[in-house]
Amino acid sequence: MPKNDNINNIIDHKLFSEDDIHQMCVKLGKQLTTDYAGKKPLIVGALKGAIFFLTDLVREMDIKAEIDFLDVSSYGNEMESSGKVKLISDLATDVKDRDVLIVEDIVDTGLTLDFMKELLKKRGAKSVKCCVLLNKEANRKVDVDVEYYGSKVGNEFVVGYGLDFMNYYRNLRYIGVLKPEIIKLVNNK
Numbered sequence: 001m002p003k004n005d006n007i008n009n010i011i012d013h014k015l016f017s018e019d020d021i022h023q024m025c026v027k028l029g030k031q032l033t034t035d036y037a038g039k040k041p042l043i044v045g046a047l048k049g050a051i052f053f054l055t056d057l058v059r060e061m062d063i064k065a066e067i068d069f070l071d072v073s074s075y076g077n078e079m080e081s082s083g084k085v086k087l088i089s090d091l092a093t094d095v096k097d098r099d100v101l102i103v104e105d106i107v108d109t110g111l112t113l114d115f116m117k118e119l120l121k122k123r124g125a126k127s128v129k130c131c132v133l134l135n136k137e138a139n140r141k142v143d144v145d146v147e148y149y150g151s152k153v154g155n156e157f158v159v160g161y162g163l164d165f166m167n168y169y170r171n172l173r174y175i176g177v178l179k180p181e182i183i184k185l186v187n188n189k
């Protein structure tokens, strides 16, 4: 890990500014307001990466909705998915017969999203869809439907606005690509 605590130092280049992210939330919020009109969905935030996206997105949605959180993890402190998704903390809400909208920061291999969708379907949800900020398609290992997303991203490791590297840098206001030397540092450990 870099010794300097300045969180901007680990960024190679900015991908999405605060304004870009805001525009994505506005656009998705409008679409979801139309599509979920009259439905009272249960919005399920995937902890921890989705915290900022969820709070911004739901405030762009002009519908009655409940919010709950699932804590799932597959990366731990690694840059590659372990391939095993762990349920760390469950929902407090019964999803039976509910229209559920999962909110996620990123879909990469697709394993986390697929795990959550299957879990909620098995519990009897009426519908299970997702709204993801970033869609990284290059690395997909499982074919999972991504109904709503803000933007596609290339096969780069991105951090900020909830997205972490070794559990840090979630609190960057923008989204950036991690410097290659930081990635090398981790790969050579």
Ligand SMILES: O=P(O)(O)OC[C@H]1O[C@H](OP(=O)(O)OP(=O)(O)O)[C@H](O)[C@@H]1O
Residues within 6 Å of the ligand: 046, 047, 048, 049, 050, 072, 073, 074, 075, 076, 081, 104, 105, 106, 107, 108, 109, 110, 111, 112, 113, 164
């Ligand atoms: O499509 P996948 O390859 O499964 O990757 C996407 C998932 O990986 C990250 O979560 P992580 O397991 O790092 O937990 P976190 O949300 O607490 O950071 C991210 O927030 C997604 O949930």
Ligand code: HPA
Residues within 6 Å of the ligand: 075, 106, 108, 109, 156, 157, 158, 159, 163, 164, 165
């Ligand atoms: O690019 C990424 N950044 C942060 N977390 C992630 N989890 C999967 N892919 C990523």
